[in-house]
Amino acid sequence: MSVRRNGTGGASRTRRRDGAAAESPVDVRVRIGSLALRNPILTASGTFGYGDEYAHVIDLRLLGGVITKTITLAPRPGNAPVRIAETASGMLNSIGLENVGLERYVREKLPKLRSLGATVIVSVGGETPRELVRLVEALADAPDVAGFEINFSCPNVSKGGARYWAVPRRLERTLGVLRRLTRRPLIAKLSPDVTSVSDLARACEQGGADALTAVNTFVGMAVDLEAGRNRLNRATGGLSGPAIKPLALARCAEAAAAVKIPVIGSGGVMNGRDALEFLAIGARAVQVGTLSFIRPRAALEVVEEMTSWLAAHGHRSLDPWIGCLAGAPAASGPPAHSPAPAREEIHR
Amino acid sequence: MTTAIAARSAPAWRQVIARVGRHEDAGAGHRWLDLEVPAGFAVPAPGQFVQLLLAAPAPVLLPRPMSVASVGRRAGRLTIGFLYAPVGIGTRALAALVPGQPVEALGPLGRGYPLDEPGTAVLVAGGRGVAPLLFAADALAKHGRTCEFVFGARTKSLLVGVEDARRRLARLGGRLHLATDDGSRGRRGNVLDLLDHLAPRLDAPLVLHACGPHGMLHAVAEWAMARSFRAHLAMESVMACGTGVCRGCPMPRSAAGRAGHRADAPSLYGNREYAMCCTEGPVFEAHDLDWTRVE
Numbered sequence: 001m002s003v004r005r006n007g008t009g010g011a012s013r014t015r016r017r018d019g020a021a022a023e024s025p026v027d028v029r030v031r032i033g034s035l036a037l038r039n040p041i042l043t044a045s046g047t048f049g050y051g052d053e054y055a056h057v058i059d060l061r062l063l064g065g066v067i068t069k070t071i072t073l074a075p076r077p078g079n080a081p082v083r084i085a086e087t088a089s090g091m092l093n094s095i096g097l098e099n100v101g102l103e104r105y106v107r108e109k110l111p112k113l114r115s116l117g118a119t120v121i122v123s124v125g126g127e128t129p130r131e132l133v134r135l136v137e138a139l140a141d142a143p144d145v146a147g148f149e150i151n152f153s154c155p156n157v158s159k160g161g162a163r164y165w166a167v168p169r170r171l172e173r174t175l176g177v178l179r180r181l182t183r184r185p186l187i188a189k190l191s192p193d194v195t196s197v198s199d200l201a202r203a204c205e206q207g208g209a210d211a212l213t214a215v216n217t218f219v220g221m222a223v224d225l226e227a228g229r230n231r232l233n234r235a236t237g238g239l240s241g242p243a244i245k246p247l248a249l250a251r252c253a254e255a256a257a258a259v260k261i262p263v264i265g266s267g268g269v270m271n272g273r274d275a276l277e278f279l280a281i282g283a284r285a286v287q288v289g290t291l292s293f294i295r296p297r298a299a300l301e302v303v304e305e306m307t308s309w310l311a312a313h314g315h316r317s318l319d320p321w322i323g324c325l326a327g328a329p330a331a332s333g334p335p336a337h338s339p340a341p342a343r344e345e346i347h348r
Numbered sequence: 349m350t351t352a353i354a355a356r357s358a359p360a361w362r363q364v365i366a367r368v369g370r371h372e373d374a375g376a377g378h379r380w381l382d383l384e385v386p387a388g389f390a391v392p393a394p395g396q397f398v399q400l401l402l403a404a405p406a407p408v409l410l411p412r413p414m415s416v417a418s419v420g421r422r423a424g425r426l427t428i429g430f431l432y433a434p435v436g437i438g439t440r441a442l443a444a445l446v447p448g449q450p451v452e453a454l455g456p457l458g459r460g461y462p463l464d465e466p467g468t469a470v471l472v473a474g475g476r477g478v479a480p481l482l483f484a485a486d487a488l489a490k491h492g493r494t495c496e497f498v499f500g501a502r503t504k505s506l507l508v509g510v511e512d513a514r515r516r517l518a519r520l521g522g523r524l525h526l527a528t529d530d531g532s533r534g535r536r537g538n539v540l541d542l543l544d545h546l547a548p549r550l551d552a553p554l555v556l557h558a559c560g561p562h563g564m565l566h567a568v569a570e571w572a573m574a575r576s577f578r579a580h581l582a583m584e585s586v587m588a589c590g591t592g593v594c595r596g597c598p599m600p601r602s603a604a605g606r607a608g609h610r611a612d613a614p615s616l617y618g619n620r621e622y623a624m625c626c627t628e629g630p631v632f633e634a635h636d637l638d639w640t641r642v643e
Contacts, residue, residue: 049593053616056359077621081643084586084596086410091588098595098622100615108615241409293589294401294411296363296454 026310027317028303030064030284032262033185033210035147037064037119037285040318041275041303044266044289045070045123045149045189046095050109052116054296060118063299064285068109070123070151073131075101079156085222085231090243090268091290092220094156094234097125102138110144120144121187125151127160129174133181140182147184150175150209153191153216155238162191162216168203175207187264189213192244192251198258211262213287214255215248240290242268249281256282257327272305279318282326359616360390361591366428366453368445374431376508378476379443380417381430385453389426392416394484395460395557395582395631398428399590400442401452408438411454413587413626415559417479418486428453431479431509457590458630461580463487467555469495470546471522472539472568474560476508480582482516484557489520496550497524498542500564504533540567553577557631562642569634579634583642585625591616598622599629605636 028039042065048054051066060066078098085092100109105122113120122145126132132150139145152165165171171188178186188204190197192215201212217238222231248267256263265278266287275286291298315321320335366389369382383400392398399411418429434443445451461484463469469488471481478499488495497517501507507526510533517524526534527542535542539560547554556579558568565581572579585597593616601609601623609620618624623632 047594050615053359053591053593057362075619077619078595078598080600080641081598081622082586083598084588084594086408086586089409091410093588093594093596095595098598098619100619104615290409290588293594294409295452296589296591296593 026307026315027319028307028310030318030322032147032187032264032285034183035119035185038062039064039303039307040279040283040285041299041306042067042121042264042285042287043292043299044287045151047289047292048299050100050105050113051118051120052109052112054292055116058297058300060113060116062303063118064303065119065121065146066113067121067123067149067287068105068113069099070097070125070154071099071102071105071135072097072125073102073134075099075104080233082231082233083237085237087220087222087239088243090239090241092222092232092237092239093217094232094237096156096234097154102135106138106142110142114144119146121147121149121185123149123151123189125154125160127157127164129170129177131160132174133177136178136181140184145184147187147210148178148182149187149189149213150178151189151216153189155191155193155217155219155236156234162193162219166191166194166200168199171200172203172207175204175209179208185210187211187213189216190251190255191216192247192267193219197251197254201255201258201263205259205261209261211264211284212255212259213264213266214252214283215267218244218247240268242270244268245270245274249277252278252283253281253326256323269302272302272307272309275302275306276309276321279322280325282323284322359591361455361457362389363452363454364389365450368447368449368451369427371445371447374509376506378431378433378508380509381432381442381445383428383430383451383453384422385426385428389453390456391426392419392428392456393460394463394487395480395580396456396458397590397630398430398453398455399457399587400430401454402438402441403450403452407441410438410588411452411590412438412442413457413590415480415582415630416456416483418483431476433476454590458626459628461557461582461631463491463557465555465578465580467553467578468550469493470498470543470550470554470556471495472498472543472556472558472560473500474539474558474564475501475506477558477560477564477582478508478513480559481557482509482513485517485520485522489522494520495522496546497522498527498539498546499524499534500527500529500539500542500560502529504528507533538567539564540571543568543571547575556580558582566639566642569637569639573634580631581634582631583625583629583637585630585643587626590626592624592627595624597625599625599632600638600641602636602638605638608636
């Protein structure tokens with residue numbers, strides 16, 4: 001990862017942050033089902049805590065939304081150490097859905113997020129369809145919840161993880177039940193480690209999901225030769241970071257081609273240009289994940305970079321950009337650019 | 349504990365662009381790095397750490413957590429010193445930085461040594477674990493307290509910055525005690541042998557502040573607990589964020605640690621089973637961890 005803004009002081013950043021949304025010359029609003037987002041950039045579940053932890057350095061109101069760390073009915077302590085291993089251009093994690101549980105989330109986190117003005121999408125995880133039902137039931141009428149992301153794809157738990165949910169009929173039935181519990185958007189987060197992303201995507205659409213997230217982390221391993229063991233305690237973990245961006249783009253494009261509902265891209269986004277790539281291949285919104293560990297303000301920087309790039313290339317609205325390269329042969333291109341004067345140089 | 353939690357409920361860390369100042373060889377394969385940080389960066393306390401992120405093109409993705417070895421003010425600017433060994437891909441890249449180059453610094457992070465705890469302060473350093481303890485000796489001196497500084501390594505060439513430590517301690521009124529496994533410098537043996545030797549000569553109770561390899565810290569913890577002394581140990585862990593968000597650096601709690609864990613502690617801290625090294629640590633009291641499960 002890099003320092004991309006050599007020499008910019010805190011003051012100028014703050015001015016930009018405060019001014020970015022109001023002065024934006026590009027309409028970057030998007031809709032996910034019934035949910036209107038001010039921009040397409042969301043924080044990926046598990047990479048932004050419950051949203052409040054970074055609130056002293058990033059204005060949550062300026063993000064498209066905050067997808068909070070997956071909660072389960074009961075608190076979970078998470079997996080034994082070692083949980084993290086850095087690999088080439090990426091990192092493996094084996095956190096194991098450590099979370100505060102539903103009750104504390106409702107009592108403590110939701111009110112905090114409301115006071116911060118965030119658009120909150122709650123990520124929920126369950127070992128069974130019944131657990132998901134109880135979670136969505138409990139949160140269905142909570143005034144602070146804008147939508148749900150259903151974590152059908154955690155690679156780091158022994159029960160109710162990516163393998164368990166990678167069954168189209170199970171996804172379809174479960175979403176069918178959840179659909180009856182809430183009118184708020186249901187977003188199904190999919191694993192990339194499946195034979196056919198499109199089969200799972202269609203099953204979610206059939207079941208009544210409003211949107212999909214493609215994709216969760218890829219199952220990976222790392223070995224410590226000197227110690228003679230795996231670097232993670234649980235042997236495998238989920239790979240994230242720039243290493244997976246090409247893989248995630250392909251899975252995202254496959255999902256977007258398979259369904260009519262919006263697909264939210266996720267995987268290895270490191271800057272605004274990466275976000276624009278996901279949007280171009282058909283994603284309606286984009287999640288920023290691992291990057292937030294490295295730069296807590298990253299999600300907002302992605303919004304700014306994306307908007308600046310669009311403006312610099314003469315776009316007044318994000319809408320025509322979305323899917324402009326979906327299913328396109330290599331020779332066709334994005335909507336015609338008018339090489340407008342750059343409002344702001346994007347440092348690479 | 350209660351006040352510490354209250355004070356930390358609003359994190360003080362910031363991510364800023366720092367500039368490399370002095371960056372030079374520190375002997376024994378180590379480097380000393382001074383970073384000048386802009387205004388707004390809180391002054392770190394001994395035991396706290398900073399996440400250093402390299403400028404592009406960097407060979408690593410994640411920032412490197414680095415213990416603070418000194419804090420100074422030059423022309424009104426805060427300068428933070430680090431002592432490190434360029435042994436991995438990230439630290440080798442860090443070693444190539446020249447004065448004036450930018451490094452993104454996120455901090456100060458974590459909970460440092462409770463240096464105000466009463467008792468005879470004994471600082472116990474193993475190898476490069478000396479870094480936060482030299483800083484701790486400075487801080488104790490500022491509060492009019494001296495320390496016994498116990499410094500051990502396998503052999504004399506691994507007593508990193510020992511001459512600097514000697515000079516600083518002489519100025520601060522602390523006493524330096526050395527041990528090497530091979531007897532090439534100071535007492536033959538390890539820091540525990542040295543503690544056994546020193547303890548009867550010091551006013552009880554002792555309060556230990558230690559940093560070094562986990563094996564050494566485990567032994568220091570057992571030594572202190574067996575004698576009903578308090579011991580505060582700066583732990584290391586693989587980390588991603590350093591701020592409690594990623595949940596990547598769990599330290600297993602002991603039964604006492606679980607009993608002492610408050611269910612209403614900020615969620616940035618750990619849970620009943622695990623403490624997060626980055627937010628609840630990196631300094632832990634000996635009783636709070638299950639040393640048999642520490643990696």
